[in-house]
Every structure is written in structure tokens, then in C-alpha cells.
Amino acid sequence: NAGVTQTPKFQVLKTGQSMTLQCAQDMNHNSMYWYRQDPGMGLRLIYYSASEGTTDKGEVPNGYNVSRLNKREFSLRLESAAPSQTSVYFCASRHRAYEQYFGPGTRLTVT
């Protein structure tokens, strides 16, 4: 099993550009999550999906949209990137009430 995979690993965008971060899990987990991690901060929840077809906002949803494409895939879209969105983005998944498993992360720089 690959666990949780994310693409791309690195990305540089110019202000105003758009992009989609992809996440997939092969553990048959119901719930999936997107977090961002900034220097000196813990992770902050952007959006999550409790199950296929549902999504909910987390702590810092502004400037982002998500799509739960199917049970395996959960994408995060930046419609118009801003320098404040420079961060490391982690996708995670979990099965019911157990711990979350994290992907390797995407390092995004917006200039």
C-alpha cells in the first residue's frame, strides 16, 4: 500500500495563478483532510471531507476550494494564489475514529 500520496511535491506559482493539489489514499478510509503548515506553527485545518460527497470548512478555508472526487481522492484548489498561501500542505486520511495518516506534503511558494 502506498498510503496517502500527494502531487506535486513542490510548486512555485506567481500571484494570481491557479492550481490544484492532488491527494489520494489507498487505505479505503472514509475521511480525508487538508492542512497547511507554516514555520513555527502547528498544522491548521483548511477543509475536510467526512465521506464521499461531503466537504466542510476547517479553521482557515478562505482562498481555497476542495473536491472529494471519489472515496480515494480529495483535491485542494487555489483559484488565485496569494503570497500568504506560501506554505507546506498536508493531506491526511483516517478510518472512523482512529488516528490520521499524513501524506508527504506539497511545498508551495507563491511569489
Place this chain on the structure above:
Amino acid sequence: ELKVEQNPLFLSMQEGKNYTIYCNYSTTSDRLYWYRQDPGKSLESLFVLLSNGAVKQEGRLMASLDTKARLSTLHITAAVHDLSATYFCAVELHSGGGADGLTFGKGTHLIIQP
């Protein structure tokens, strides 16, 4: 709003010593997680604490949870260099076993020197 505070945020210690990292949280929850992160890497699950009084141990690390005090501790015994990393505690707001995301502390950057 759930707040999670860790202390210390930075800790430099010598091999062989013992130390404790503290995690306080502001709202009732009986579900707490500890994660480890190495530089440039993802998060690795260390412990899942699911009830008051829960204690778990793995090697030189031991975690405990006191839900009445809203406090969890991560104790390091006889530290070794390989334990150098950043340690995060995270709390789940709704502990009913649902799908809610986690609220993380800012992390404790631990350096263990020979």
C-alpha cells in the same frame, strides 16, 4: 474555539537525561494524539490517547492524558540522539468518533545532544 498549547516550544537536552513535554487544551475532549515530525518530512503517529487516565509507552517515550486537567504529557526517558525531532500534540474537538479534523499545538522542537 479549541486552543492547544504546548510547552516548551524549544528544548535542547543531553543524551541520557529525562524530560517532559506538556500539552494543554482549552475545551473538553477525551481524544488526543501525539505526532513526530523530522525536518522536511511528514507527520508520524506516535500515540493515540482515548480516555482519561490513558497511558501509552513505546520505547523511551511515554504519553498520558488527564482529561479533567485538560493536560497531556509526553515523557522522554534517557534521551538518545535519534529522538531529535519536532513533537506535536493534537486534539479532536468532537470526541464522538466522527470525522472532525484536529487542532494542533505549535510543536516542541527537541534537540538531543551527545
